[in-house]
Amino acid sequence: MEVKNLLVTGGCGFIGSNFVRYILSREDFSGRVINVDKLTYAGNPENLAGIEEAFPGRYVFLRVDICDAEAMEKIFSEFEIDAVCHFAAESHVDRSIKRPESFIQTNIVGTFNLLEAAKKAGDSFKLFHHISTDEVYGSLGPTGFFTEETPYRPNSPYSASKAASDHLVRAYHETYGLPTTISNCSNNYGPYQFPEKLIPLMILNALEGRPLPVYGDGKNVRDWLYVVDHCEAIWTIMKEGRRGDTYNVGGNCERENITIVELICDLLDEKFPCGTSRRSLITFVPDRPGHDRRYAIDFSKIRRELGWSPRESFESGLKKTINWYVENRAWTERVRSGEYQAWIKEHYG
Numbered sequence: 001m002e003v004k005n006l007l008v009t010g011g012c013g014f015i016g017s018n019f020v021r022y023i024l025s026r027e028d029f030s031g032r033v034i035n036v037d038k039l040t041y042a043g044n045p046e047n048l049a050g051i052e053e054a055f056p057g058r059y060v061f062l063r064v065d066i067c068d069a070e071a072m073e074k075i076f077s078e079f080e081i082d083a084v085c086h087f088a089a090e091s092h093v094d095r096s097i098k099r100p101e102s103f104i105q106t107n108i109v110g111t112f113n114l115l116e117a118a119k120k121a122g123d124s125f126k127l128f129h130h131i132s133t134d135e136v137y138g139s140l141g142p143t144g145f146f147t148e149e150t151p152y153r154p155n156s157p158y159s160a161s162k163a164a165s166d167h168l169v170r171a172y173h174e175t176y177g178l179p180t181t182i183s184n185c186s187n188n189y190g191p192y193q194f195p196e197k198l199i200p201l202m203i204l205n206a207l208e209g210r211p212l213p214v215y216g217d218g219k220n221v222r223d224w225l226y227v228v229d230h231c232e233a234i235w236t237i238m239k240e241g242r243r244g245d246t247y248n249v250g251g252n253c254e255r256e257n258i259t260i261v262e263l264i265c266d267l268l269d270e271k272f273p274c275g276t277s278r279r280s281l282i283t284f285v286p287d288r289p290g291h292d293r294r295y296a297i298d299f300s301k302i303r304r305e306l307g308w309s310p311r312e313s314f315e316s317g318l319k320k321t322i323n324w325y326v327e328n329r330a331w332t333e334r335v336r337s338g339e340y341q342a343w344i345k346e347h348y349g
């Protein structure tokens with residue numbers, strides 16, 4: 001598949017910015033990336049600082065809301081978009097519990113607008129790749145794995161909105177023949193993740209001697225994947241995945257939350273001793289409503305059919321991530337204080 005003008009949505013967020021850097025560095029991609037991002041609290045152009053200079057003529061940034069159907073159609077024709085990699089979403093479960101409205105708008109209506117624009121793009125359009133989550137499958141008991149055949153059973157407004165968007169993508173393939181692929185991935189971690197999510201939140205709080213809030217009994221299980229491994233899986237599916245198909249992507253790395261928080265404490269104690277064990281900062285707090293107990297991905301389909309499997313081990317990936325957050329305190333300060341939002345206002349209005 002030769003893509004000339006790849007529309008990446010949400011390219012200023014955590015996974016999107018890692019993907020833009022990944023794809024532009026690949027020898028098997030010579031096209032241009034058109035990054036459309038609304039720049040919500042989670043989208044930060046600083047995540048892609050220097051990218052235009054590093055890849056002259058191959059990167060365009062447009063601050064646009066995917067819920068603006070007219071603007072999206074205009075972008076498709078003006079930039080002759082021939083493929084889409086769709087990351088843009090409201091992504092944090094806790095926020096969806098408190099204020100679900102923007103999840104419905106961006107995740108469902110925004111995806112619908114993109115599908116419509118892609119449908120109208122005509123025969124030159126090659127692929128709509130939709131980034132989704134394992135959370136659409138609901139919660140597992142102590143055993144078993146999510147496969148591509150597991151029935152959808154989303155439990156939070158976030159996962160319900162992602163499930164709806166997956167169904168729309170599937171329907172556009174079945175009804176209109178739009179070339180689509182979907183990936184349902186487990187929990188990502190790595191550089192540039194907004195520090196509201198478990199791993200960066202715990203790293204920063206532990207560094208600053210603040211409480212480490214663990215929901216419920218801390219024994220909920222997630223399956224962790226280093227973000228660059230996810231980027232590789234996405235590009236593999238885009239190139240070689242069967243059109244109309246779904247691929248589960250996971251890290252083969254189940255961990256209880258408490259184990260991760262303790263490991264972060266121990267690694268930081270080793271690197272920056274502070275006279276006491278940071279584990280003493282662990283504070284059990286009331287559970288998240290509707291908290292899914294366990295996620296675990298069976299990724300044998302993508303391994304068998306496309307030859308992808310994760311490369312990074314959890315221990316080395318976590319060390320790299322901790323180092324990144326330690327070395328990028330200016331970034332963490334700016335995203336947490338909202339200082340970068342003032343910069344966005346100054347530059348983009």
Ligand code: NAD
Nearest residue numbers: 010012013014015038039040042043065066088089091188
């Ligand atoms: P993120 O919150 O870090 O980034 C989301 C990006 O989308 C931001 O740059 C934001 O500004 C942009 N955005 C939000 N609303 C928009 C709108 N209306 N129009 C244009 N841009 C908008 O999210 P992330 O963690 O990078 O997740 C990216 C995608 O991957 C999401 O679709 C998410 O559901 C999915 N996913 C995430 C994980 C994970 O562990 N983080 C795992 C599996 C799947």
Ligand code: DAU
Nearest residue numbers: 091092093133134135186187196197198213214215220257
């Ligand atoms: O599984 C994929 C999903 O992973 C993605 O679709 C979501 O976009 C992404 O946010 C993530 O969802 P989670 O809800 O699993 O991630 P979060 O980092 O919010 O929480 C991970 C686990 O840690 C979860 O069991 C809740 C728990 N937790 C989280 C926070 C923020 C805590 O115990 N304390 C906390 O402060």
